[in-house]
Structures are given as structure tokens and as C-alpha cells.
Amino acid sequence: MQSCHKLDKINIDESKEKVVLVGNPNVGKSIFFNYLTDSYVSVSNYPGTTLDISSGEFKDYIVLDTPGVYGVSSFNDEEKVARDIILSADIIVNIVDAVHLERDLFLTQQLIDMDKKVIVALNMMDEARSRGLEIDLEKLKEDLGVEVIPTVAVDNKGLAMLSDTIHNAKKGNKSLSSEMEERLEDISEKTENNADSLLILEGDQYVASHFNLEALDFREEIYNKRRNRVNNIVENILTKVENNNSIGDKIGSLLLKPLTGIPILLVILYFLYQFIGVFVAQTLVGITEETIMIGMYEPFIIDLVSNFVSTNSLLGKILIGEFGVLTMTVTYIFGLLLPLVAGFYFFLAILEDSGYMPRIAALVDRGLNYLGLNGRAIIPMLLGFGCVTMATVTTRLLGSKREKIIAIFLLGLAIPCSAQLGVIAGLIAPLGLKYFIIYVITIFAVYAIAGTFLNKVLPGKSTDLLIDLPPVRLPRLKNILRKTYLKSKYFIFEAGPIFAMGAIGITLLKEGGILYWIQEKVAPFIVGWLKLPKETTEAFIMGIIRRDFGAAGLNSLALTSDQTLVSLIVITLFVPCIAAMLVMIKEQGFKQALMVWLGSWFAAFAVGGIVALFI
């Protein structure tokens, strides 16, 4: 019976032997493909997917490229396509990243276990050497039982040797236990080839159904055994020479030590504040929101819509009123949020790609343990200074539900988003250092007390921090811009509709007189307890939609220094915005989101009142 593949559906000469390039993502397969095939390349869409397969000729072979995969299976479209092409291969050129042998050799061993003829191109040998990795090539050849060619593809090194020795590809040393070998033989009586049989044994239902068989459930057992073998091989062939002389290693070491790491972190946070809170939130947003959106876009859209709809009608107010879907919503999303979110993700991408983020997590791990979190929680916390909504989504990174509850509560309570930070910075700066220090200490104290309280009250304890420390490196601008674009786009599509719904809701409340009614009811509390003027109520009500909107509302009020401080503390600790609340409901359920919301009300007014009493 034929192997399970669909290559007859793409334009491949089946009479020729097929050389298939296989490797993990980003190991440089395309360089090998271009070298071997020169310019004789054709690209075909793979049936049933959006993936294109490149093929070309090399000597008497057909060369096929495959999507980067970590193993041969069917977890996604890329893997299914790679699997089918691999199953049809006569010879496999397996490109392995010499820097990540533990990761990449799993696929190598799986290809060998599939009984395929394999030749290994050990790529990025230069980077391995520069990181102090010494690889015993002869021992690796011996352990795998196949030819291994060292290469540096970007410099064209080793490629000629590889192309000259492709015909030497052979079957290697397997990792399967004798029991699995027996099972494999049984299945192969029906499939007539070991490659398909192994995948059936590993639970691949697609391959099994091709042969009218049931997939078996030995994947984990086989994978674990293969992993052990790969780890043993790597231990045998790899020597790490201490190489702490490189600049990257030196910087990495400084970033991790508390004595140097904490001051560096503070400097970086200061730059973050200068970049987001000052440059983006004030200068850039001043142009995008004030000049472009409010100065140019809003008059244009109001003029346009008022030709068709009366501005005094309910529809007119919903569309182009004070909280209009086409005015305030669009202005906020594109004039305010987009620059802030993009600016923050640009900075964050630099921290991520430079390898700094995991080091911050390791550095602050012990401190966050007191709040029931581990160092990993620094990622949503830092994100929260950009946008609490997006940060709430990233609490999925945390290890347990308990940690998620604590992180989401702290995000909702005491982390002001970048837009709010911008407004707060503008209001507090003229008051002087004393007020700034009281503000920072108050917010930090609330954050620490709330976290410590939740850590005591909630059952369980923080999980241990397990995190890989990648090498410190210079980030690539292309990757940073791509990440920034994708995350900003995701945010706009997620938050946009929610924001529009919130705007419609607040317009209806205002038109129904409910907004005014609330203002009148809570006014005595605002005046009596917080010692603020009655008009502040309106800013707090606006703060329910978005906290920065509420903070901006304070700007237009005539407040004393003490009143400004109290109102800023209240608005900082105030309820999360509507978008953040909806994400919290999605992530943690209605009950817990409501608890965060009510807890924020309580904390904001209790702390605000206490500060008002003492200043």
C-alpha cells in the first residue's frame, strides 16, 4: 500500500527521487533550498490549506521544502503538510540548529525512527562556537548513525559538501523500545512501511484513517523515550566552554544581579515612562487626538452626518454626540489608544526580543512572592501600564488560577494605564515633589497591602518561577515592528466594538436622565467624605467608562492642590474601564469580575477619604 500523502495533487515528477528539507522553524531551510535548486523553483498550493510548497530540481532529484515543525504529527496545518511530504520522501536533509540541539534533535530522531534515509546539516555552527558550545561531530554521527555535515548557511559554508554527500543519506539508530518495535512490525504488515506505522503508533488519526486503522495511544511513551535518548546524545557530544567574556553574557549577568539589576531596571522603567507617559501620551497624542481627530476629523464627520440626521435626535447623539460612536469612540481608538498601545508594544517588543523580559521576571520574583505571585507576573503588570485590558488577557501566562485572581485584581485596582498616566502626570507635576511622593507612596501601599491580603486570604501559595533565560541580544527592527503591528491590530479589533457599546450605553444613560440622578445622589458623599466639589462626581462617572477619561475630566475643574491629590488617588484606584471589565468577565467569570469592580469602588473611596483626612 502507498504511503499516506497527497503529492499527486501538486505538480511533482513522481518518477524522480525526492529530497525533502526538514527542520524546526527558523533554522535556515530556505537558504539550503535556494542553494540546491538555484532558480529552478515552482510553488504550488497544498490542497486544503493556504500553504505553498516550493519544489525544484537538483541533479536527478526533486527537492521539496517543508514548513518548519518541531516534530512529525498533525497538530496544525503546517505539521500536516510537512508530515505528508516527509512520508513521501526518499531522502531527508534535516537542518538542525547547532545552538538548540536539545530541541532540534528530537525531530532528527523521529525521522530516523520513521526509517527514513537521513542526512543532517548542522547549521549555525558559527553561532554555536561564539557561545562557547563545542560539538563532537564524530560522536554525533556515531550516536545518530547518519552523516552529519557542519554548515553556516548564511555564509555559504558547508553547503557544497552537503550537496556532494546527499546520496550518502542512510537509515540511522532508532530510539524505540523492543516492545514498540514489535508493535511497529504488526502495523507495518498492513501499511507496508514503517514511517506511517510509527505515526499510527504515535496516535496520528489522519494517517491511521488512510489505512482504515485505529490510531494507537503510545505517543507520550514514545516521545518520552525519544526525549531521553536525545538528552543523552546531547550530554555526550556537547561541551559548554565558559565564555563569559562576550558583551551579551556580561550584560546578561549584570541584569540578573540585584545590586546592578535593580538600578538598571529602574532606569529602563524611567525611559519607559518618558517614552510612553511623556513622549507618546503627551506629545504624540497631542497631535493625533487634539490636532487630527478633534481638530480635523470630528468637525468633518459631524458636518457629514448632520446632513442626514438631526444632531438633537437620539440617533444623532448616539452617532455624533458628546459620547458619539463616530466622534468620541473613533477619536479615542485612533487618536488616543492606537498611539499609546503601539508605543507601548514597541517598547515591550524591544524588552522581549533583547532577552530582558525573563531577566526582569527572575529579578522581581522574590518581591512578587509576598503578593502571592511569581516573577512571571511582572509581564502582565508591565503591560498594565500600557493597557489594563490587554494585560488582563496576558494573565493566562500565569501558572494557577489563584495567581490570575491576584494579578487581575491588582491590575484592576492599582495599575494606571498609559493614557491615565499621561493625564495624571500632567495634573500632578505642577503640585510639586511633596504631592508626587504622597501619591506614589499611597498607590504603592494600596498595591502591596491588597496583594499581601489576597495572598493570606486565598488558599494555596505562589508557584515556583520556571523560566528559560535566552541570551541577551540586539533586537531586530523588522521583528519589533511586526510584533507591534500585530498586537496593536489585535487590540483595536478587540477593544473597538466594546468601546462603541460603552459609548452608546453612556449616551442612553445621559439622555434618560440617569446620569444626572446618580450625580445628585452621590454628591453628599463626594463633598462630605472626600472633601471634593460636587462637580467632581461627573468626572468619576465618566471614569466608569474609562479611568483616563475621568482623570481628564478633573483637568477642567478648579481644585486646590489637596483636592487634586485626593481626586487623582481616587481615579487611579477607581473601577477598571468597561473594556477591561468585559475581558475580566471573559477570563474569570462574572462573579469575580464583579468582586474586582466592587473592591475597586471601596478601595478608591476609602483610601481617598483617608488621605483627605490627613493632608
Added chain:
Amino acid sequence: MDCTTEGKRICPTCNNEIEDPDILRCPRCNKLLMMKCSECRKCSFFKKM
């Protein structure tokens, strides 16, 4: 922490499904896995069996 989940953990890097709650790294791509938790059926990184 004792994991009482009946779900499979899914490797965030390579999508491999892992049943053994004691495994620390994904056997396939060698990436560190999320920590175990007692309520992980609600966690997005876990898939109910």
C-alpha cells in the same frame, strides 16, 4: 502543588499534548511547560480529555 486535573496540558510552543502532570518540559520541543494547577480545566493552556 498536587495537580488533580483530568485535562491534558498543551505545549504553548509546539502544541504537543501532555498527559503526565509531572513532566516539566515538553518532550517534543523541550520548552518549559506551564505549571500545574489544581483548577487547570479552566485554564486556556489545558484541554479537557
